[in-house]
Amino acid sequence: MRVCLASTSPARRMLLRQAGIEPLLRAPQVDEEAVIAAVEAGEGRVLAPDEHVLLLARRKAADVAARLAADEPGFDGIVIGGDSMFELDGRILGKPLLPEVATTRWHEMRGRTGMLHSGHSVWRLGPGAAPREAHAVAAASVTFVDDLTDAEIDAYVASGEPLQVAGAFTVDSLGGAFIERVDGDPSTVVGMSLSTVRRLCGELGVTWTDLWDAGIPATA
Numbered sequence: 001m002r003v004c005l006a007s008t009s010p011a012r013r014m015l016l017r018q019a020g021i022e023p024l025l026r027a028p029q030v031d032e033e034a035v036i037a038a039v040e041a042g043e044g045r046v047l048a049p050d051e052h053v054l055l056l057a058r059r060k061a062a063d064v065a066a067r068l069a070a071d072e073p074g075f076d077g078i079v080i081g082g083d084s085m086f087e088l089d090g091r092i093l094g095k096p097l098l099p100e101v102a103t104t105r106w107h108e109m110r111g112r113t114g115m116l117h118s119g120h121s122v123w124r125l126g127p128g129a130a131p132r133e134a135h136a137v138a139a140a141s142v143t144f145v146d147d148l149t150d151a152e153i154d155a156y157v158a159s160g161e162p163l164q165v166a167g168a169f170t171v172d173s174l175g176g177a178f179i180e181r182v183d184g185d186p187s188t189v190v191g192m193s194l195s196t197v198r199r200l201c202g203e204l205g206v207t208w209t210d211l212w213d214a215g216i217p218a219t220a
Helices: 010-018 032-043 049-071 099-109 150-158 174-178 186-190 194-203
Strands: 002-005 077-088 091-093 113-125 132-144 179-183
Touching: 002 010, 002 049, 010 186, 032 049, 049 077, 049 113, 049 132, 099 150, 113 186, 113 194, 132 186, 132 194, 150 174, 174 179, 186 194
Parallel strands: 002 077
Antiparallel strands: 077 091, 077 113, 113 132, 132 179
């Protein structure tokens, strides 16, 4: 059974590979800011973090699933979409992008605990069958060490790693040494809760172990 990841995230791809799955990669064509703005304007409120990540995960997976079904009518497998964001004191901390923003974030997070929210959407596609979808949100709390020095923060920011990731940190690379504890599925913090994706696959009648070593060459 084939697996398509509706993302070009290296972290999500790595997670699937480590779990024995070699996914086909398709980049979703979704304007995330426009999607969120339209829904919030329509509903007259700001979406909660779990609603935010689930909405984007579903839109991204649906976009890729629709295009994949059109391009490859014989595709038999699943499409996985995801989205993540970090919350601290009720504030959403996305990708900092700029070194000065990342530095400020780390001074705020030092010795504190925040929540990583991760939305998941899985589509089951098969020849002659109507597409079906299952979705869920996973969350994990992240506690940062309290003895992190300013020099370590500066060195980490200078590495460039925290600039392009939600919350300005990673748990599976350079930033891992600055994280004291993760409560919840640790893969959630990397970018996708594998246990959640497995459960969603089960809801769609897909056995997780059937996805191992799918053998589909990944595209960059």
